[in-house]
Amino acid sequence: MNCEWQEKIGLYVDGELEPPAQQLFAGHLQACANCSDSVMAQEQLKKAIRLAGKRFSAPPQLYSDVRRQIHPQTGGRGWLQWGLAAACLLLLVMLGLSWRFPLRKEDSTIAQLVDQHVTMLASANPVDVLSSNKHVVKPWYQGKLPFTFNPPELAADSPFTLLGGKLVYAQHAPGAELVYQVRQHKLSVFIFQAKDIHDQPPAANHAFTVKGWQQGELQYYVVTDASKEDADRLQSLLQEANQT
Amino acid sequence: MSGPDNKDFEKLAIPLLDGLYNFACWLTSDTDEAHDLVQEAIVKALKGFASFQAGTNFRAWMFRILRNTFLTSRTGLERRNTTQQDEQGFEDAVISPDTPELAMLRRADAQLVQTAIANLSPVFKEVILLADMEEMRYQEIAETLDIPIGTVMSRLARARKQVRDQIIAALGSKKVVGIRS
Known part of the structure; x- marks a missing residue:
């Protein structure tokens, strides 16, 4: 893969290209899987360094x-x-x-998911599979995850829109992040195997609404800055779609 | 004497204390020494505040004073004598797009990344701290470190590559990624 843009990836990820070039690169990413993967890897590396590096607070x-x-x-x-x-x-x-620096493991897991949601909100490439069609998104996970799930079938007048999905990790366990939109708000739905992740969100949380529930062998979470009612509605849709 | 200048200085400097202290801890690897280093830098900055030009970048100015203070300290002088790694091969630092690499980067925990940062040589450590933790623009980093922007870019790319290589080596699957060379 000898794409001429490869040398500009660092500049793009750091937002250091001139605005026209930044836009041009963003357009290029839609068509170039190699550059798109490289950008995601660079963004992940930057994020890991940022989180790990902010280690000391002035006493x-x-x-x-x-x-x-x-x-x-x-x-x-x-x-x-x-x-x-x-x-x-x-x-x-x-x-x-x-x-x-939450002390409890369950708080740490929820914090990771909130962090993942915030990263998605800030990312120029928030999803790995970009589609509003559940019949495209669900098969994309086949072979990538050791479990399967059903994204809900959304009615034509549903306020929710599926934006796509990506692979995520929490506590070293693989999972799915489905991204939905309701009005101007985005919702992340995280799905893991309950044997790996089963922590419940604390009653009072951050600026985000966080809901968690177990259904069958899977653990679901919704993280969003939308209202609790919106999160409840999406939870109901997911529960209905995954009834056995 | 505490006067209007001191109040202006306080307004600008206090919000930077966390970042300065974090930077100092990484540079010195010692929290007590970092505490002293920040205080020393504050004293120097306060003395020179009258010559600071309003409208220019105060953050870059403060970090430059802190860094220069560190470089002239005993620890700083010792670190400067460590081998400086060559800065050639900027293009080598482009990350290979192999998907398993992304998965591994996602699995890297904070301790592993912190160890990788700590293992960097001083010139790479300072540039990655300013870029990815302080989220400075290249121009601001160039002003802080008093180096050309091109050097910022090459050092940053090399620093990230070294962190990434260490993460991948530590996770034990180096063979699954291809590094362009």
């Missing part, structure tokens, strides 16, 4: 030390203010850490 002590350096002459009242500020900061950092 509260550093914030207070730096503020003291910037304002070296503070009186007794200032100390009180800094003490309160440091306490607030510590609280915020602890809250932040509890969100960024």
Whole structure:
């Protein structure tokens, strides 16, 4: 595969091409499977480096030390203010850490899925198989996953549209991510074997609606910024389509 | 003395502390040393803030001061004496499009990637930290490191290739990917 665009992949993934070239490349990706795969690999690598690299957060002590350096002459009242500020900061950092570094495995799994959903939202190539036809999307997974499932048949007046699907991994287990759209919102449906992944989302979650349920031997999740009612509706459609 | 300049400086510098500290930890491999390094850089930046031109890139300026402070520290001098890997072969760094590679990259856990980053030589580590963690543009990285954009591109490509190669080697299936050379 000697595609002339291969040398520009890094620039494209970093958003460093001029806008016309960026658009031209995006168009080229529709037709070139090799470049499309390379772009996905580069994006995945960037994402892995970004997530792994943001490893250290400045401790509260550093914030207070730096503020003291910037304002070296503070009186007794200032100390009180800094003490309160440091306490607030510590609280915020602890809250932040509890969100960024969840301790429980189930939280970690759900965080991975939310992260996967956000990556999909931000990606120029959100799906590996681009089709609104379930009879195209479902066969695409054959041979790629050790299980099968039924995407729901969507009625003509359904508010949901199937956008496509991709392969995902969570806790080192392979799964499917189906991407749907409702109005201006996107919904990710993640499907895994329940023997690999069966964690339930916490009652209170992030800015996203996260639903999880087990049906037969499969574990399903819906992650979306759409309303809980939309997530419920899609859950019902999936449950209906996968009744045995 | 704490004056208007200090307040302006504080507004600009405090939001960068997390990124500066993260960068410093990766450079020094020591959290205590990173703490000191950030403080030293802040002192230097505060002293030079009067000469900082409003409207120019404060983040690149701060990271440049931090990096230069590190390079003149004992640890920095020791690291500079390590072998600098050649920067030829930018085109070699294009990732092969074999699908199994993508699957392996997805399987790489944070610890594996962190080890791969830690194993990079300093010139590659700093460029990948600025590009992928701080999400700086090439121009901003060039200003921070005081190198041409072409060098940023080649170092970044080499750094990513090395991280990727380490991940794939660690996952034990190197043979399934083809690296162009």
